[in-house]
Amino acid sequence: MSKVIVTSAYPELTGLVLDSAAKLKMKVIVVEAVLEEALEKVSHLNELYTVDAIISRGATAELLKQTFSLPVLSLAPSEADVLLALAAAKNYSPQIGYFSYPNLMDQEFLIKVRKILQIEIKHYSFRNIRELTAQMEQAHHDGCEVTVGGGQRGALLARAFGMESFLIFSSLSTIVSALEGAREIVSHRQKKRDEEERQQRYILEKGLVAHYTFNDLVGPTLQATITKAIQFSKSEGTVIIRGESGTGKELFAQSIHNESPRKNGPFVAVNCASLPDNLLESELFGYEEGAFTGAKKGGKVGLFALADGGTIFLDEIGKMSQDLQARLLRVIQTRELRKLGGEKNIPLNVRLIAASNEDLYAAVAEGTFRKDLYYRLNVLNLHLLPLRERKEDIMDLVDHYLTRYEHTHGSKPNLSPEFESALQNHDYPGNIRELENILERYLVLAGNNKPLSEGELFSFFPELCSEVSIKKDLGQSSLNKDNPVKPNEEFPLSVYPGTLEDMETQLIKALLLRYEGNKTQLAEKLNISRTTLWKKLNSNALLNKK
Template identity: 50%
Template structure:
């Protein structure tokens, strides 16, 4: 029956069949568990009872006798006009009495303890008459050997249900194993030491980096009290305070450690704590390496408002507001999606301000770990920590003295650093790490974020007082999808920047804006720049404009139907006509201004107006 059911199943699970009974079934189950050859075991009757009693880690799915199975078996027995006997392992079938009265069938019930007992009972039953024996595979097999008539108690639907349950369990188990293996791989890969301690203070998990940093073996550590094994981590403080303890320098057996201790909360209840820690010397070495890679873009702002490309009303409104802000020394908060040009506006504000002759210092708050960002912003004194630069190091606030400090992605800053930043903004003075000397500073701060800081304030991940301190002058930058009128000008600027050949550039400018205006540009101008750079590379490789257009459309607008040449030409003409009408309206019909804004000559504008039957005198 099992093979028939498997053939009917809609999936192709890898199922191995074993014809074993009782002790043999137990031995096979243990063997499959030890070898890892099975995800789940499916069995029934006596085998299910003895295998479940072994306490295996492998899940066991029992093929259950349903009321329908019993009813079907009794009905089959009644049709044979012979008395029936139901034999079960160790426990009687509870529903049998009810079904016997319902079907008025001559049926008795027998319970056996083991194979020998089953054989003895069957022998007596078959000697005394010709009953139909109802049972699982063992009983049916023994009955047939003795020349009796048997009915298999399980139906196809019961077997199918057990197999479906087993497949679901196997999929879940593999997913859990895969998830666990991924976590273990990450634990092995990270250089930070990681330990997990339960609420009893017992060390339950430890990664290889922790073994190395603490100088102990995971086999010796797990299951032992963390307080006596790794007192330098002081994990018990988390249980006492119920809140994270971050960036605490502790002396370990093999050197100084920078330790973070974080409570683990589940459904509002603290169930343990995680401690992560690093070698302080390694942090300083990493600081030196990161400094070489992180680009603070020097101390000079290169961009001005004239570098901002676009004439749309939304962009011009932002530029006008930014020019007005440049005359002030108040803090500016620039909000905008990724790729909208937040640093371009920050540099432009600086270069239009009275501070333009002084430093412009930029830092990306998301690019540096908390400890390194702190030393970068506020500086440190000689000997403040192992590996500190001789003579100390001035922070970015000091470097930006009398100039502008641009804090990009300020929403990624930790709450602890937010508190230090707030104090600097309020007091206009800074204290280096490891120093007791207060240094007065004169710095204008421009911050930027692509996150909703108001929401973060309500969620408790951004300080309310710092938000109000930063949001004195607010500047919202429009995403590209809200200023699609700027697409032709942006496209022309980027094509010139990347040096596309002039003949192909003209064809791209004539045909691409109509199609690109359909796309939402989630990556904004940065994404557009990537597209233009790719087109330039393709053009240099000999690709035609048609080929480039089809490739870009397939990527950006996968749901759009493919456009043939006539349809494409019609699309371009319709868009170009509307664009000319719009620009003429914006410049009150001045053909010279309209041609300049459209990036074409006056004669070309006249020719296009004639071709599109536009009012030449309007």
């Protein structure tokens, strides 16, 4: 529950505040303290409750303003209130010391008061208890017999130095005005919290959430890129992320969003290559009812509008048509969009992160990507290395994936040395996504924490075969073309869909491994000559692929 805290300088003020708050049907917490003591108590309450506003006065109010970002409303007495206190003090003694927070207005006011009361009034300013104590002592040495101001603490100090003290009372109208102002602030802030909660529920319901953070990025070679991306998170500039498929472009985009001031807003991801132009346009910008044949009743909210207050991630932006590029450029320039069939522009508050697995600068040179859009997008840029260029990260990634598996399944599988070696030497054309898929396949096939045999590994992971067969083919003593090998026919060969050349490559890799690099036997098995086999090995780069 939200709270209003009031600091009170004297018991009478405490009573007036509580009575006025009750009449206004407000719940307030009154702290009867000034300066550092009040600051300490307010700080403690701010940790316990949701505090929306503070009401205070004088030096205590200034101290609270310097400490908290919360609204601090003034309970300062009016000039008439101060004049009444000074007039009462004059009846006791003309030797008056006036205590207040340093304020230029005090000097002008005192000039007027001195003329009205026809007495000399000495002014002592203070910002904290130490200064208040020192100024009280100074007033005593200056011959003051009575003090005005300084609150309850000032009154106690004055009497300790043998001086009489008069408090400056805040009028009832001042108290009521401050309380009403605090009530408006509470109402406004509560409405804002309610709206944020409603938005968060909507974001969660629609799944517009970024799940990854920079803690999910693994590998020592990534640290410089992560540091750069964290810097980008603090900016509102557009980001372009370039990297091959599977290098983690969306993971970086989500991490940037979650590190940014927009982290509580929606995160909307769109793959521009997955939708035809007409559908992508309506998905991005939305449409009004009746905008085109088949438009659904009530129209559609576009993804840009859904991302309002957050981040939109456009993956494979290089696949967007020139017409759509022109429309996107206008949205970025004006920060407004117009739905298909719409007649009004809608303001947008969205940060854009774009990604591509191709060189957009080269696409500009080729005329397939708009030059003006490229320079609008290319404010901040990240380049993600393929996994084959950061092989020192492979085992860190493997350990990260297996640890995650252990958390969900209760055990961490052991990998055979042969499998680890193959993992470290593979080129990963599919990058991290391929590595994760290979590990997931291994975990499914291994079962019961029992490593797969060498024969099983070669049969179930044909994409890894060349890494082992190359080693064997380069001269291990166990390989002897004159010593026939009995191939392991126990397990079937696995081939993944692809081009004819890709599938032929997979088959030859697997068979070459089964025959332990004996090309004579493999050629006989395939019913081709060794020369033909050698040409296929070279053309498919089985032995030299890096």
